[in-house]
Amino acid sequence: MIRKILSTAIVAVLTLSMLMLTAYASEDVTVSLRIEGIEECLFYGDVSVNEGETVYDVLLKADETDDSLCVTSSMGQYGAYITAINGITAGSYTALKWDGWLFMADGVSPTVGVDAYTVKNGESIVIYYGDPYNTGMQYPIISFDAETGTITVSSLDTVYDENWNSVTKECPVADYTLSWGLSDGAIIYVKGDENGVAVIPQEHLTYGEHSVQIEKTASNGLPAVLRLAPDYCIEIPDERSIFEKIIDAITDFFNMIVNFFKTLFT
Numbered sequence: 001m002i003r004k005i006l007s008t009a010i011v012a013v014l015t016l017s018m019l020m021l022t023a024y025a026s027e028d029v030t031v032s033l034r035i036e037g038i039e040e041c042l043f044y045g046d047v048s049v050n051e052g053e054t055v056y057d058v059l060l061k062a063d064e065t066d067d068s069l070c071v072t073s074s075m076g077q078y079g080a081y082i083t084a085i086n087g088i089t090a091g092s093y094t095a096l097k098w099d100g101w102l103f104m105a106d107g108v109s110p111t112v113g114v115d116a117y118t119v120k121n122g123e124s125i126v127i128y129y130g131d132p133y134n135t136g137m138q139y140p141i142i143s144f145d146a147e148t149g150t151i152t153v154s155s156l157d158t159v160y161d162e163n164w165n166s167v168t169k170e171c172p173v174a175d176y177t178l179s180w181g182l183s184d185g186a187i188i189y190v191k192g193d194e195n196g197v198a199v200i201p202q203e204h205l206t207y208g209e210h211s212v213q214i215e216k217t218a219s220n221g222l223p224a225v226l227r228l229a230p231d232y233c234i235e236i237p238d239e240r241s242i243f244e245k246i247i248d249a250i251t252d253f254f255n256m257i258v259n260f261f262k263t264l265f266t
Helices: 002-025 055-065 242-264
Strands: 029-036 041-049 071-076 079-085 100-105 124-130 140-145 150-160 166-172 177-181 187-191 197-199 208-215 233-236
Touching (some): 041 055, 055 071, 079 100, 079 124, 187 197
Parallel strands (some): 029 124
Antiparallel strands (some): 150 166, 150 197, 177 208, 208 233
């Protein structure tokens, strides 16, 4: 009888241990996933999967848990292939059919497919639609000078020398449109020049965070530059002295009172 009770207890403990180990082992890798469609960001958030799983598993998990996503794929001799996300079907927008769904991991384009790249905890995965082999796609690097309000956008691009050897070169992202968020929630738009430079007007260089987004469309209507994350911001630090802050606060209060009475008597 005692032996039977001990056996039952041991089985229960082992079962509980296995359940705890399974729970601990499952979904212990969390990555940031962003899916950029042709005109907008389709998904942006954290996704958790099991250790050893791939970008493909991350995408399927996002599709499973988010009703706003609809992912279709196929398996071929080279592995999994993303055929469509939310109706945006690969190879449907250009005559050469080189356009499709691609991905980056921590800013790098892997040389393997989505089902062959094992994700790491804390990694940033971006799945995006483009045509980099025909009309081109640039991946923005942002630099900002708060004093002049100058934003410079460049990209590390693969170019070819006279002997057709590929080299990586930092090139400007030309002729893009940049949106700059204001403190009141409004947005202004400025144009980048041929050197990738856009200038924010001085009156809009206020202290605090400013949302930033860039857009550039190729002649075939597809994105020519990868958009920034939806929460990308540039912060302008408040470097005024305490005295300057007090004077500015008094001035703002005085102007508010003046504007109030102007409104009252007009």
